[in-house]
Amino acid sequence: MKNEIRVFAPASVSNVACGFDVMGFAINEPGDEIILRLTEKSGVVITKITGDNGKITYDPYQNTAGAPVISMLKYLGMEKQGVEIEIHKKMPLGSGIGSSAASAVAAAFAANIILEANLPRNEVLNFALEGEKIASGAIHADNVAPCLYGGFILIRGYNPIDIIEIPVPENLYCTIIYPHIEIKTKEAREILPIEVKLVDAKTHWGNTAGLIAGLITNDLNLVSRSIQDVIIEPVRAKLIPNYYGIKNAALDAGSLGCNISGSGPSIFALSSSIESANKIGEAMQKEVEKIPLGCNVYVSKINKEGPRVI
Amino acid sequence: MKNEIRVFAPASVSNVACGFDVMGFAINEPGDEIILRLTEKSGVVITKITGDNGKITYDPYQNTAGAPVISMLKYLGMEKQGVEIEIHKKMPLGSGIGSSAASAVAAAFAANIILEANLPRNEVLNFALEGEKIASGAIHADNVAPCLYGGFILIRGYNPIDIIEIPVPENLYCTIIYPHIEIKTKEAREILPIEVKLVDAKTHWGNTAGLIAGLITNDLNLVSRSIQDVIIEPVRAKLIPNYYGIKNAALDAGSLGCNISGSGPSIFALSSSIESANKIGEAMQKEVEKIPLGCNVYVSKINKEGPRVI
Numbered sequence: 001m002k003n004e005i006r007v008f009a010p011a012s013v014s015n016v017a018c019g020f021d022v023m024g025f026a027i028n029e030p031g032d033e034i035i036l037r038l039t040e041k042s043g044v045v046i047t048k049i050t051g052d053n054g055k056i057t058y059d060p061y062q063n064t065a066g067a068p069v070i071s072m073l074k075y076l077g078m079e080k081q082g083v084e085i086e087i088h089k090k091m092p093l094g095s096g097i098g099s100s101a102a103s104a105v106a107a108a109f110a111a112n113i114i115l116e117a118n119l120p121r122n123e124v125l126n127f128a129l130e131g132e133k134i135a136s137g138a139i140h141a142d143n144v145a146p147c148l149y150g151g152f153i154l155i156r157g158y159n160p161i162d163i164i165e166i167p168v169p170e171n172l173y174c175t176i177i178y179p180h181i182e183i184k185t186k187e188a189r190e191i192l193p194i195e196v197k198l199v200d201a202k203t204h205w206g207n208t209a210g211l212i213a214g215l216i217t218n219d220l221n222l223v224s225r226s227i228q229d230v231i232i233e234p235v236r237a238k239l240i241p242n243y244y245g246i247k248n249a250a251l252d253a254g255s256l257g258c259n260i261s262g263s264g265p266s267i268f269a270l271s272s273s274i275e276s277a278n279k280i281g282e283a284m285q286k287e288v289e290k291i292p293l294g295c296n297v298y299v300s301k302i303n304k305e306g307p308r309v310i
Numbered sequence: 311m312k313n314e315i316r317v318f319a320p321a322s323v324s325n326v327a328c329g330f331d332v333m334g335f336a337i338n339e340p341g342d343e344i345i346l347r348l349t350e351k352s353g354v355v356i357t358k359i360t361g362d363n364g365k366i367t368y369d370p371y372q373n374t375a376g377a378p379v380i381s382m383l384k385y386l387g388m389e390k391q392g393v394e395i396e397i398h399k400k401m402p403l404g405s406g407i408g409s410s411a412a413s414a415v416a417a418a419f420a421a422n423i424i425l426e427a428n429l430p431r432n433e434v435l436n437f438a439l440e441g442e443k444i445a446s447g448a449i450h451a452d453n454v455a456p457c458l459y460g461g462f463i464l465i466r467g468y469n470p471i472d473i474i475e476i477p478v479p480e481n482l483y484c485t486i487i488y489p490h491i492e493i494k495t496k497e498a499r500e501i502l503p504i505e506v507k508l509v510d511a512k513t514h515w516g517n518t519a520g521l522i523a524g525l526i527t528n529d530l531n532l533v534s535r536s537i538q539d540v541i542i543e544p545v546r547a548k549l550i551p552n553y554y555g556i557k558n559a560a561l562d563a564g565s566l567g568c569n570i571s572g573s574g575p576s577i578f579a580l581s582s583s584i585e586s587a588n589k590i591g592e593a594m595q596k597e598v599e600k601i602p603l604g605c606n607v608y609v610s611k612i613n614k615e616g617p618r619v620i
Contacts, residue, residue, distance in 0.1 A: 018515065019515060019519065020512060020515075021512050022512060022515060022516040022519065023519070154516070154519050154520060154523060155516065156516045156517065156519065156520035156532070156535065156536060157513065157516050157517070157520075157535070157538075162520070162535060164519075164520060164523055164532065166523060192508065193508060194507065194508060195505040195506065195507055195508065196505065196506060196507075196508050196511055197504065197505055197506075198502065198503060198504060198505065198506050198541070201506055201511035201514065201515075201541075202330060202331050202332060203467065204511065204515045205328065205329060205330075205332060205511075205514050205515040205518040205519075206332040206464070206465065206466045206467050206518075207466065207467070207515075208515040208516075208518055208519040209329065209332065209333070209464050209466065209474075209515075209518040209519055209521070209522045210464060210466035210467075210472070210474060211519070212519045212522045212523050212526075213464060213474055213476060213522050213526065216523065216526045216527065217526065222466070222474065225466065225467070225472060226466060228467075231508070231511075
């Protein structure tokens, strides 16, 4: 048995405009790093957390990385095994790019290897979801699944959870801008309507279907036409200062489609070249600086591999 | 200029469970036949209608086949050209399998050829939609587009109309049963809710995305899991006696998915072989006879070519 493992898990963009709660994709950077270390003394202990400004709990039962490890040890009948966890947050918390999902996935992925559990990915998913549940209070797989599987993921349904891996065009790039404000996922959910107009719902199912068709058949024009949101965006845009200014700047700079990443405040913009992705990032940044707010900009291809041992 | 043309246009299944108003596919049979004949005397005249039990008007302006021809003549500046139309209905009216769409498409397709207009298909579509509008009172393309293009069609959006041709697995078969009751499209629309729960809408956009992915990647199991409707079916099922008995019989007989065709009363069931499609037809028929009602059963592959000159 190996004694230590260090795993990177990527950030992810959920919802993807039309696909609220059912779609997401992973990006190459940023991402979180988790170290698991087997110890003689039984019990799971979080020994170090960096990059969180002191915001994350060291209680392993209440920690998105701790819970999956505890749960997997129990499942394997290995409660006596001691595990130390180090969490190195390499991306901002609560920024809408799947920070808690990345920590949960990295921990579950690492535990599966170091405990020699050899569980298939769909079972590892369940342990990662337990970590995500601690963060968001509910089982949402639209960050966890893309982070764990890599690529673009459709969660067709939740009863039972049905993960579909959608092939993506080779030349698809994502620019993300994170304006330095905080939006709590819970609050971003509470402002959503319980009911929506059937005519708006139809618009969404036309667009989700179009987006999937465009991705699989490598039709970026169709992808672009399908990245629309008439239900969630109009409500959540109010939480992000100058949102439409930022979005329009991305579109004017040539983005295929731009929308809120997860529950925000991060905003993602897709494009078909690294040059375009960089240009879009600069254009969005100018709009954020007008507010004025600080921001982080990330430019990356779609991540295809999910977590990896480093 | 050729003097006469005879065109067949196929029946079609719209909605396809999850894709209310945005999806449809054409089937090989039944279908309507339209004959157009150029005449010396100006004006459009409907000279013969068969198979309609006297239900269809001979007024070309109020007729789904007449309106597209009149409209195309006007568009081409050929108002002086005389055209005779014969309409041979080879499928039941108001049965939910795109009867009016087939007549409108056949007429527009035939007019485009005999008038030597050489309009591209997306323009022919607009003329066919004018005919369909007379029948349903609104612009719905989910029967007209599959009938005209053949195959499985996604109407991603309506502003402007955005037709996406979705490849379908070679071995996809459709069984249709038409129980002999009448459901008016207008009434079937009026009972639908204006608003739906966001959670149900999400179920639909997950399923429409899943259905499209399953069709394109030839994953019939995914197609099967995606053919679900939690919004329209529960409301419209009440209009069809023993609907769930018929549906369950189809599923028990091995159907990949079964639901209401268009606004009903026809019910479609997909399967992956002709043997299975026939067996499903027999099972559904037994349930319709229990009501008791007469019925028609059609078994066919997905139609890939749309209308054709015969």
